[in-house]
Amino acid sequence: MTDTQQRIFCKLTSAPIDLRELTDFVADPGAGAMTTFIGTTRNTNDGRQVIRLEYECYPGMAEKEMVKIAAEVLTRWPIIKVAMSHRLGQVDIGEASVAIAVSAGHRHAAFEACHYAINQLKETVPIWKKELYEGGELWIGSQTGTSGSLHKVQEEDRA
């Protein structure tokens, strides 16, 4: 097995996410299983008609936190390689905001590691999204909506 750094690929990009770039990175002759996750922009969220999303990050720290997650999954599961890519700036409906790919000898580890990675990314990586919807805009995860009527903390699916 090569060293940890060669088994990790993390990227923040304002270009559309290329899933193939991630699956090519994690492909390995020793792999029997590969799982991927793609998080996309829905046309509705919590009853609002979504127009698009806008992402910003804390440059530097966001990459570091992504690499931490990748390194952690390499130690927690018998996986071969992990790749994750997150988009910044404007993201239209149906487009991918984030993609993760994991390769492993066996599928169980590949599924668990991929699911854990996206859960952690949403908990710890300093990236924020503003939802532009019909009638206003809203920082998801914050209490601030410009419509003035949205004051609850947005609850994401943490399951």
Added chain:
Amino acid sequence: MTDTQQRIFCKLTSAPIDLRELTDFVADPGAGAMTTFIGTTRNTNDGRQVIRLEYECYPGMAEKEMVKIAAEVLTRWPIIKVAMSHRLGQVDIGEASVAIAVSAGHRHAAFEACHYAINQLKETVPIWKKELYEGGELWIGSQTGTSGSLHKVQEEDRA
């Protein structure tokens, strides 16, 4: 939601598997999450140096069993679409034998449905693989090895 048949894509093919065909099928403006699974040919299995795999199926029944699995996951989880493709004939090391893609509103359902679908496929779909390795060949899942020394039932990762 459209009817069940329009939410299912199943394919058996002797051409290389095109993951993009599956992700394009399951993409949906109402989807927030997409998961994929790709099963590949490892260069080693159970200590044997694998040269390649050869797949055969029970034509007709294999498709029917795949569609049954797809229809079942649509009823068991809140998912939007499911696509699965399985390759037949010769498959070289590192190439995909099977791919599954699932789209859903939320990621938890997408992961569970995709994991369940591959587990079921390996249990019920009448497809068989013969492993050609250095020194012999072996029907995986059977007790028959041409080397004469392999008599145990191959245990796959069922987890």
Added chain:
Amino acid sequence: MRIRLRFFASLRERLGRTEEVREVPTGATVATVWELLKRERPELAVLERSLAFAVAQEYVDKTHPLQDNDELAFIPPVSGGGHD
């Protein structure tokens, strides 16, 4: 009645054929045909434990009664998917 038998994978290789059509007595079940095959080829007995059966492309158990023109498939342990 006439039953079409189908053989796959290891069983196909052992028997050296992919299918055959066989005359069986009215009232025959899957088990009847399987016992017939084992009588002709005793070495098939080792597969007993792991073999499944399908009639008209649906899994059935051994007690399933056959009808004229049924297709009966002998299904060795399936192994679709990659090395995962």
Added chain:
Amino acid sequence: MRIRLRFFASLRERLGRTEEVREVPTGATVATVWELLKRERPELAVLERSLAFAVAQEYVDKTHPLQDNDELAFIPPVSGGGHD
């Protein structure tokens, strides 16, 4: 000592700036700076419960002591990923 403050997302919009450099007394902690900001902008108090802090791009708690030239970031609830 001099501390660079960084603001993101909703906090950036509320304050109308992405960063600032501030003089703070030796011995100041993350909490010292946060209390200072709240005194200037009392409406920030509602964020208290949900805000996280990072110094030198690592998460820290409020008691973390600051050093000259540290970068202190105020992190509103993160929300990377899609609508999933």
